[in-house]
Amino acid sequence: MRIILISTPIGFLGSGKGGGVELTLNSLVSGLLSLGHSVEVIAPRNSKLYEGNEKAKLHFVEGENQISWQHQNYNSPITMPDNSVLAGMLEKALDISKEADVLLNMSYDWLPIWMTLNVDKPIAHIISMGSESLVISNLISKVYAKHPANFAFHSKIQADDYKFIKKPIIIGNGFKLDNYTFQDSVNGPLAWVGRVAPEKGLEDAVYIANKLGEKLNVWGVMEDEAYASKIEQSFPQGTIDWMGFLSTNELQKELGKCRVLLNTPKWNEAYGNVIVEALACGVPVAAYKRGGPSEIIQHGLTGYLADPDDKKNLLSYVEIIEKIKRKNCREWVEKNASADIFANKVVNWLNKVINEYK
């Protein structure tokens, strides 16, 4: 299959601004290449693909980023900056689409979804968020009525946000397991990984560290500094250890030393890459039973699921985290979320999409 992937218009690949989509795209490219498919990627200038993905041709597009939807109001209209990188990526995609079987869009935005109704080439969409915009949800509903096969979701609970979708196509997510080393560090520190932004609920994880009289190691892009300093001021100085944004390789080395990952989403997390990355290193996860984490974590086997927003309940699970066997965590990822398993699901789905156009 000849596939053209359209990256996120929020930031270049490697910036961290694109959140989980950056890693998902890279895992998918490596899975598709290893299955023998031809892959081209269209991404903002400065983007880098992971080592091993060199066989995928990378096309750079210059332009202004979109504003991420989780930081706009649900009812906001669509905005396009002058010299939009999203429009540029789509132009490029159409320009090189002649030989391709399918365009695979990984941006959560209006324009590529709208184009599905207006170009002959199949455009498939991996929807990476729950319903974060009325205009986009309404557009998905309209396009879905004509092309129901063209949309895939990471988790059932994410797809539930789109009430009009009766039988969602669920593809999960995948991770290149060679990139994660198992570590049996049962006495390590507490970890939290994510974009530092309100929808990620960092404050609840800091609460737990404080109650235990420990530090919380925090890795991720500092997206909202006002939010971060508000949390810092609400707890004793030094409770948070800001570790910055690391490459996957550096992150997994540090994460693997931790005894638990705390995951505290305040929104309907579509999937939660960081959970599976932790599990791949052997780190059990204590999370709120909300969004993707509630489907990924096997309660009592690979971690614990606490009642949403119930910090005390979450704390009680962190206190018994040593009951989880770290080997189970790694094993779950191997059996359920490798890059190859993910790429196979995506290929099966894309075949359906392409067949609908024949």
Ligand code: UDP
């Ligand atoms: N991440 C990273 N380095 C860091 C912290 C996070 O590369 O220091 C990446 C992590 O690998 C994951 C992404 O940031 O792929 C966060 O994705 P997730 O699905 O958890 O949440 P999102 O940001 O998409 O809401």
